[in-house]
Amino acid sequence: MNNLIKEFMDKLELRNAHEPEFLQAVFEVAESIIPFSEENQKYKIHKILERIAEPERVIIFRVPWLNDKGEVEVNRGFRVQMNSAIGPYKGGLRFHPSVNLSVLKFLAFEQVFKNSLTGLPMGGGKGGADFDPKGKSDHEIMKFCQSFMTELYKYVGADMDVPAGDIGVGAREIGYLFGQYKRIRGEFTGVLTGKGPEWGGSLIRPEATGYGVVYFVEEMLKLRGDSLKGKNVIISGSGNVAQYTVEKCIEVGAKVLTISDSDGYIYDRAGIDKEKLAFIMDLKNNRRGRIKEYADKFNCEFFAGQKPWSVKCDIAFPNATQNELDEADAVLLTENGCFCVAEGANMPTTPAAIHVFEKAKILYAPGKAANAGGVAVSGLEMSQNSLRYSWGREKIDIKLKLIIEQIHLACVKYGKEPDGYINYGKGANIAGFVKVADAMIAQGIV
Numbered sequence: 294m295n296n297l298i299k300e301f302m303d304k305l306e307l308r309n310a311h312e313p314e315f316l317q318a319v320f321e322v323a324e325s326i327i328p329f330s331e332e333n334q335k336y337k338i339h340k341i342l343e344r345i346a347e348p349e350r351v352i353i354f355r356v357p358w359l360n361d362k363g364e365v366e367v368n369r370g371f372r373v374q375m376n377s378a379i380g381p382y383k384g385g386l387r388f389h390p391s392v393n394l395s396v397l398k399f400l401a402f403e404q405v406f407k408n409s410l411t412g413l414p415m416g417g418g419k420g421g422a423d424f425d426p427k428g429k430s431d432h433e434i435m436k437f438c439q440s441f442m443t444e445l446y447k448y449v450g451a452d453m454d455v456p457a458g459d460i461g462v463g464a465r466e467i468g469y470l471f472g473q474y475k476r477i478r479g480e481f482t483g484v485l486t487g488k489g490p491e492w493g494g495s496l497i498r499p500e501a502t503g504y505g506v507v508y509f510v511e512e513m514l515k516l517r518g519d520s521l522k523g524k525n526v527i528i529s530g531s532g533n534v535a536q537y538t539v540e541k542c543i544e545v546g547a548k549v550l551t552i553s554d555s556d557g558y559i560y561d562r563a564g565i566d567k568e569k570l571a572f573i574m575d576l577k578n579n580r581r582g583r584i585k586e587y588a589d590k591f592n593c594e595f596f597a598g599q600k601p602w603s604v605k606c607d608i609a610f611p612n613a614t615q616n617e618l619d620e621a622d623a624v625l626l627t628e629n630g631c632f633c634v635a636e637g638a639n640m641p642t643t644p645a646a647i648h649v650f651e652k653a654k655i656l657y658a659p660g661k662a663a664n665a666g667g668v669a670v671s672g673l674e675m676s677q678n679s680l681r682y683s684w685g686r687e688k689i690d691i692k693l694k695l696i697i698e699q700i701h702l703a704c705v706k707y708g709k710e711p712d713g714y715i716n717y718g719k720g721a722n723i724a725g726f727v728k729v730a731d732a733m734i735a736q737g738i739v
């Protein structure tokens with residue numbers, strides 16, 4: 294490791310010793326930004342990376358609620374307000390038992406760069422709770438969301454901090470959170486995105502992250518005179534991002550072989566088609582069942598407790614959660630002929646696995662670029678809320694495509710190496726950094 298990077302990471306580790314995910318996310322960015330700041334001394338003099346790696350504010354709060362048996366339950370809620378240099382804090386809420394400060398700080402840190410890449414005026418934040426929605430009744434979900442917002446409402450607002458969904462927070466939860474905010478504040482404003490289309494939500498927001506990842510891959514392939522048509526694709530996860538990645542892959546003529554949940558993955562050699570996808574959506578979004586049911590229904594293989602990375606493919610989309618693809622998986626993927634990996638999830642690939650992809654010179658699209666379509670359409674939802682207007686589906690899809698094309702171009706601009714290989718990770722880090730860093734310098738030491 295370069296000495297300057299080591300020195301920076303040692304200091305960061307002293308102050309954040311028990312936050313491995315946060316340290317991992319910052320290290321991945323520091324690897325590109327520290328050499329870049331050496332060549333652009335103003336960023337070094339203004340200690341921009343040191344400042345970006347320190348949240349502007351962290352709010353931690355108690356979330357008490359009553360379960361269906363009338364018993365008191367207590368969870369911990371968080372909001373990490375990471376950076377507001379280019380706009381109000383913006384980023385999702387995650388409800389999952391694994392949520393802690395390290396996980397939310399890594400997500401908020403990534404969000405700063407991602408939001409900057411979209412070209413829209415959004416700062417970075419992330420929040421959530423160590424609440425497990427699995428097995429909870431609708432009523433319990435509502436009680437929890439109401440209690441969570443009863444504290445969070447003090448710190449959010451359409452011009453201050455605008456949360457949205459993430460793992461475990463979808464349309465249902467956004468509805469309950471919005472209802473409680475409106476009740477407490479007595480105002481109907483764009484305080485959250487991912488709202489229902491009848492009450493201020495944007496069309497295409499549910500689809501945006503999954504569609505955006507596929508648009509990003511189309512851009513990468515276009516540069517090589519190739520396309521997704523006829524490609525074999527493997528996908529992990531079966532939630533919001535995975536579902537709409539499947540939908541768009543089918544639409545552009547790729548064959549989707551796998552999807553997964555935390556119990557294991559299904560391998561459908563015939564490929565997932567529209568009817569099978571409708572089954573997955575009903576299973577996951579309405580019946581809230583396990584993915585094994587897909588294998589039972591469509592008579593295909595289910596691999597309990599395993600991830601899909603051993604399945605031979607052209608393109609892989611890790612779309613479930615952080616660190617779900619490690620070095621051994623990366624070696625297997627490249628040996629099996631996979632030539633493109635695009636992250637629908639945030640930081641699904643470990644640093645060692647990223648180095649395998651870079652060494653093999655395969656196309657690797659980091660989450661902060663590839664999955665930025667979701668927050669981009671959230672930004673468009675904010676614009677529509679400010680205008681008190683709603684745009685049509687086609688207009689938003691065109692804007693989404695354009696934003697992804699521009700992110701791709703920015704990655705190429707900053708990520709192209711002397712031998713012609715495009716290091717999308719480096720490109721996304723530098724392109725995302727420059728805009729935030731320049732805004733921070735312009736705004737003084739705050």
Ligand SMILES: NC(=O)C1=CN([C@@H]2O[C@H](COP(=O)(O)OP(=O)(O)OC[C@H]3O[C@@H](n4cnc5c(N)ncnc54)[C@H](O)[C@@H]3O)[C@@H](O)[C@H]2O)C=CC1
Binds near residue numbers: 462502556612615617
């Ligand atoms: N929803 C959005 O708009 C965006 C989401 N993301 C990221 O995409 C990823 C997925 O998020 P969503 O689809 O929104 O969440 P979701 O709650 O709709 O689905 C999460 C999926 O991941 C699976 N999963 C969770 N933990 C797992 C584990 N330990 N092993 C295997 N599978 C696991 C779940 O079974 C589920 O299929 C996350 O990393 C999230 O941060 C990134 C950008 C935007």
Ligand SMILES: O=C(O)CCC(=O)C(=O)O
Binds near residue numbers: 385386404455667
């Ligand atoms: O739509 C948003 O505000 C946030 C989406 C998100 O959490 C993400 O990009 O990881």
